[in-house]
Amino acid sequence: MGVLNTISYVFIGIGLFFNLVGVIGLHRFPDMYTRLHAATKCTTFGSIFIITAVIVQSAGIWALEGAYPSQSVMCIHAVLALVALLVTNATGAHAMARAAHRSGEKPAKAVVDDLQEKEND
Amino acid sequence: MSFLITATVAYLIYLVLTIGGSAVLLWNRAELVIGAVCAVAAGALLKNRFIGKNLRMLNPARWFAFLVYLFPFFFAMAKANIDVAYRVITGRINPAIVKINPNLKNDLSLTILANSITLTPGTLSVDVDEKTNELYVHWINIDPKVLKDMPRDYHPICDSFPDWARRIAE
Amino acid sequence: MTDVTALIIILPLAMIACAVFVAICRDLLYAVVVLAVMSLLLAFQFYLLKAPDVAMAEAGVGAAVTTAIFIISIRATERKE
Amino acid sequence: MTWLPVIIVMLVCIGIAVARVFIGPGAPTRLVAFDTINTLVVTSLVILAMMFDHVIFVDVAIVYALLSFAMTLYVAKYIQGDKF
Numbered sequence: 238m239g240v241l242n243t244i245s246y247v248f249i250g251i252g253l254f255f256n257l258v259g260v261i262g263l264h265r266f267p268d269m270y271t272r273l274h275a276a277t278k279c280t281t282f283g284s285i286f287i288i289t290a291v292i293v294q295s296a297g298i299w300a301l302e303g304a305y306p307s308q309s310v311m312c313i314h315a316v317l318a319l320v321a322l323l324v325t326n327a328t329g330a331h332a333m334a335r336a337a338h339r340s341g342e343k344p345a346k347a348v349v350d351d352l353q354e355k356e357n358d
Numbered sequence: 359m360s361f362l363i364t365a366t367v368a369y370l371i372y373l374v375l376t377i378g379g380s381a382v383l384l385w386n387r388a389e390l391v392i393g394a395v396c397a398v399a400a401g402a403l404l405k406n407r408f409i410g411k412n413l414r415m416l417n418p419a420r421w422f423a424f425l426v427y428l429f430p431f432f433f434a435m436a437k438a439n440i441d442v443a444y445r446v447i448t449g450r451i452n453p454a455i456v457k458i459n460p461n462l463k464n465d466l467s468l469t470i471l472a473n474s475i476t477l478t479p480g481t482l483s484v485d486v487d488e489k490t491n492e493l494y495v496h497w498i499n500i501d502p503k504v505l506k507d508m509p510r511d512y513h514p515i516c517d518s519f520p521d522w523a524r525r526i527a528e
Numbered sequence: 529m530t531d532v533t534a535l536i537i538i539l540p541l542a543m544i545a546c547a548v549f550v551a552i553c554r555d556l557l558y559a560v561v562v563l564a565v566m567s568l569l570l571a572f573q574f575y576l577l578k579a580p581d582v583a584m585a586e587a588g589v590g591a592a593v594t595t596a597i598f599i600i601s602i603r604a605t606e607r608k609e
Numbered sequence: 610m611t612w613l614p615v616i617i618v619m620l621v622c623i624g625i626a627v628a629r630v631f632i633g634p635g636a637p638t639r640l641v642a643f644d645t646i647n648t649l650v651v652t653s654l655v656i657l658a659m660m661f662d663h664v665i666f667v668d669v670a671i672v673y674a675l676l677s678f679a680m681t682l683y684v685a686k687y688i689q690g691d692k693f
Binding site for chain 1: 375449
């Protein structure tokens with residue numbers, strides 16, 4: 238169990254760091270698109286590591302003690318929750334960005350904006 | 359045929375969700391029967407929505423390519439996240455929205471590419487032109503070399519992801 | 529499991545702040561978004577009190593159905609109060 | 610293995626994001642902050658399921674991850690000005 242606990246602690250440390258960075262980036266960046274970068278990407282990456290730590294713990298208990306159905310079910314359902322989180326986050330970020338651009342929100346400090354040029358034509 | 363595929367996929371998802379319901383076997387009998395009824399109902403209702411005309415995703419080589427694709431994808435994702443964390447801490451940003459043309463013809467491959475771009479290197483797919491299959495990408499730190507010619511080079515944004523998407527879904 | 533008692537005390541404070549914001553906000557779209565946050569924290573509170581079935585019902589009703597009905601009605605009427 | 614400090618740090622993250630929901634200018638920023646809160650809460654639910662050692666709690670996380678997505682899409686389509 239010692240090795241598994243160490244792996245879990247390392248994963249949890251990485252995940253909490255990225256979650257904190259994502260939430261702080263929500264306050265540091267100037268406009269909506271860059272906030273979307275920080276929030277969506279960093280929290281998704283942190284959530285991957287934290288849920289992986291849960292999977293490692295439950296799979297370790299399942300493998301070591303054996304014949305313990307609740308931990309096996311928890312392992313499989315945590316994987317499903319991770320897959321649902323990844324798919325919905327990517328699609329939701331795309332939908333939010335498109336809605337913001339069509340409602341007329343300009344990207345701050347932008348060097349070039351091809352989509353605006355296309356809409357002006 | 360499309361009814362059969364939809365019902366099978368729905369039944370597989372149901373089986374994964376209800377695993378371990380019984381202590382003796384993996385599933386007990388009532389769950390199997392109810393799942394079969396629900397899967398037939400879902401297949402009858404959604405057979406025209408779930409799958410299109412072509413059946414090329416039934417090829418297991420494409421699924422194997424998708425599993426192999428996860429590894430370079432995860433490395434690019436880790437690199438991008440460290441980069442974004444660096445930009446959050448220092449505050450150095452240089453954003454832009456650029457248009458790229460990845461030469462994909464299929465809806466599924468374009469979806470895979472757009473989701474990959476959203477989850478990786480400081481880039482975020484904002485909009486798609488449905489006639490020409492061009493993507494509009496918001497980039498947090500633009501490379502000045504890309505700005506020279508008008509059909510933008512997509513290699514700095516997404517390395518070889520269009521090739522992988524073409525291999526998986528076309 | 530007495531450790532989570534502090535969380536059970538802290539979470540309602542955030543919910544009260546959300547409710548006050550919903551009451552005084554003049555723009556109804558912002559009020560709907562903050563109301564969704566409040567129902568999300570309420571589901572989390574049910575979860576901490578170990579009632580997962582109630583939390584599941586609250587998540588379904590509070591996050592999906594209520595917001596959809598409010599957005600459709602805002603669309604049919606005015607956005608500003 | 611103790612999970613309580615992890616939950617406390619996650620709640621601090623949720624509190625910072627709730628502050629952005631209150632002060633953020635415009636509807637899209639609030640929507641982004643709300644989506645961040647969704648992700649953090651789903652992660653917290655999985656951690657709490659491991660902490661309480663009840664399997665049914667993970668199902669709430671799956672249901673929530675799929676339902677909050679519907680709410681995000683509704684508000685996004687309203688901001689965009691589409692018919693639905």
